[in-house]
Structure formats: structure tokens, C-alpha cells
Amino acid sequence: MSTRPPVLSAEELRVVFPGRRGAPSARAVDGVDLAIGAGEIVALVGESGCGKSTLARALLGLVEPTSGVVSFGGRPLSYGTRALKEYRRRVQLVLQDPSGSLNPRHTVYEAVAEGLRIHGRGGDERAAVADALAQAGLRPPERFFLRYPHELSGGQRQRVVIAGALVLRPEVIIADEPVASLDASVRGEILALLLRLREELGVAALVVTHDLGLAWNIADRVAVMYLGRIVESGPVEDVLTDARHPYTRALLSVLPESAEPPAILTGEPPDPSRIPQGCRFHIRCPSLTSGEAAGAGVAERCRTEEPELLGGVACHLR
Structure with a gap:
């Protein structure tokens, strides 16, 4: 805020x-x-x-x-x-x-x-x-x-x-x-x-x-x-130099000046009349498909629980 x-x-x-x-x-x-x-x-x-x-x-x-x-x-x-x-x-x-x-x-x-x-x-x-x-x-x-x-x-x-x-x-x-x-x-x-x-x-x-x-x-x-x-908010310098949500990181990765390889999101955003259960980003989330979420023990929560926006980010991994 x-x-x-x-x-x-x-x-x-x-x-x-x-x-x-x-x-x-x-x-x-x-x-x-x-x-x-x-x-x-x-x-x-x-x-x-x-x-x-x-x-x-x-x-x-x-x-x-x-x-x-x-x-x-x-x-x-x-x-x-x-x-x-x-x-x-x-x-x-x-x-x-x-x-x-x-x-x-x-x-x-x-x-x-x-x-x-x-x-x-x-x-x-x-x-x-x-x-x-x-x-x-x-x-x-x-x-x-x-x-x-x-x-x-x-x-x-x-x-x-x-x-x-x-x-x-x-x-x-x-x-x-x-x-x-x-x-x-x-x-x-x-x-x-x-x-x-x-x-x-x-x-x-x-x-x-x-x-x-x-x-x-x-x-x-x-x-x-x-x-x-x-899904993420804060001072522009904080969010854009140290993004914590996988979606924000994916958006940043395609900027020409990004040092990271482009993160390719699979598919299109879901229809707002059919929002998926759990984290609404989980079906496209690189952290879930890469196994990072499973390694952190939150993969099931990603699929079943909607994360709250806490500390400026809505993600079970953060």
C-alpha cells in the first residue's frame, strides 16, 4: 500500500x-x-x-x-x-x-x-x-x-x-x-x-x-x-529488480534488457468465468512445472488453496 x-x-x-x-x-x-x-x-x-x-x-x-x-x-x-x-x-x-x-x-x-x-x-x-x-x-x-x-x-x-x-x-x-x-x-x-x-x-x-x-x-x-x-505489488524498484511472484518474473524475463532467459508460459490465461481452484496461476506456473514448488512442499497447496496477498505477494512459495 x-x-x-x-x-x-x-x-x-x-x-x-x-x-x-x-x-x-x-x-x-x-x-x-x-x-x-x-x-x-x-x-x-x-x-x-x-x-x-x-x-x-x-x-x-x-x-x-x-x-x-x-x-x-x-x-x-x-x-x-x-x-x-x-x-x-x-x-x-x-x-x-x-x-x-x-x-x-x-x-x-x-x-x-x-x-x-x-x-x-x-x-x-x-x-x-x-x-x-x-x-x-x-x-x-x-x-x-x-x-x-x-x-x-x-x-x-x-x-x-x-x-x-x-x-x-x-x-x-x-x-x-x-x-x-x-x-x-x-x-x-x-x-x-x-x-x-x-x-x-x-x-x-x-x-x-x-x-x-x-x-x-x-x-x-x-x-x-x-x-x-x-498477485504482486510494491515500490517499482523492489518489484522489478527482485520480483517474487513467478508471473511477475515471467513478464520481466521477456524485456530486452533482461539478463534471464525468457520464461515461456504455457497456454493462455484461463477464462474469468472458469477460474481454476487453488492458485489461479498454477496451471501456467513455471515454479510448479519445474518441481520448485514440490521441492518446497507447497505443490498441493498451489493446486488447492488460493494464496493471500501477504507482504506484497500472493504465492505459496514466498
């Missing part, structure tokens, strides 16, 4: 989607505890389909949890229309694909001003839009007012999306794969922008990603998610 006072947190959060035509329900988020401290950047890491985006949507109030509590500033989130509107002003979303986030018929000015108009913010709209664009690195901002998305580069479009979030002066940004669709040359610029926003404005961020290398470059803490649960 964060050592800073949490601005946004989840406690025992569960999101279950009912199955169709009698099929089993899918446990997309299955008992997650997560806290984001004021001015802190947390990376939420895992493979596609592990529940990261569903957790992000629940934290935004876009999905009401089946059970558990989302709290903002220490107060449980209310799901009334007026309360959610105020909440979403203070907690903003930045999506992966800037082209899909921007209306091609709207100018940059209209795209950034839209949030101000929805939330009925008073004051000088033109000045607020210019300030947000400048903070997002589009200078001079007036030069971009009348441009359309197709006239911008991918990096510039992502900066417009970020400006649209910043114009409401949020306390938290939830960024879902914010650089996945960008060229490598632009990725570093957007990551540096997020770090600068934290330093200059005190904005906290949850960065949802499948890329542990990105987490290393931007995050204070990292939470690794697998099949709906957090």
Missing part, C-alpha cells in the same frame, strides 16, 4: 459480469485492494484480459462494482448522477487511442472545451483551454485552436486528449495504455509529460499497461494483476 494519504482507493473490489444463456458469471475483478496516494503514479500491469481495464472503469465509476468499495478522498463513491458528474471532473480518463477519443469534426479548441461545457465551469473558457494545451506541451496553444485531429501527429493528438483531461483540473488521471498506439520516438515524450504534470500540478495517476518497461520509467509503485486479482 502507498505510504502517502490515499486520494483514490479500492477495497475488496469485485466486478462480476453475468453469463449469457445460463453460462457461468465472469469474475473480471475478484477482490482487489488498491490505493493511489496524492501525487503518486501507480502502474497496473498484466496481460490482456486480466481485468485491468475493468478495474480502471470501476475506479472511474463507469462500472458499478458487484461488491467492495471505491473511495475518493476517504469517502465511499456515490453512484447518483450528480455525485458521479462531480467525481468525474476530479478523476479523468485518458484512453489508449487518441484518434478514437477525438471527434474528427471538432477542432482542438472544441475538443478541449467540451469538458468545461459539460461540467458548467465558469470563468474565461478561452484562457482555460489555452492553459490546458500549454500544460500538455502544445505551444503556442492558439496555433492549435482551429486544427482538426487529422492535421495532427499521433503524439499531438494524445497531448490534446491529455489537455482535455487537464482543463478540469483533476486530482487523478487514469491512463489506459496511454502510449501503446504511439511511435517509440513519441512514447518517451508523453511519459515525460505525465511525470512533469505530477511534479508541477500534483496530479496522481494510475497508468494501466501490459509493459513493465513503461512501469519502470514512470511509476512510483507497481501492481501486477492476473485473472482478476493483484
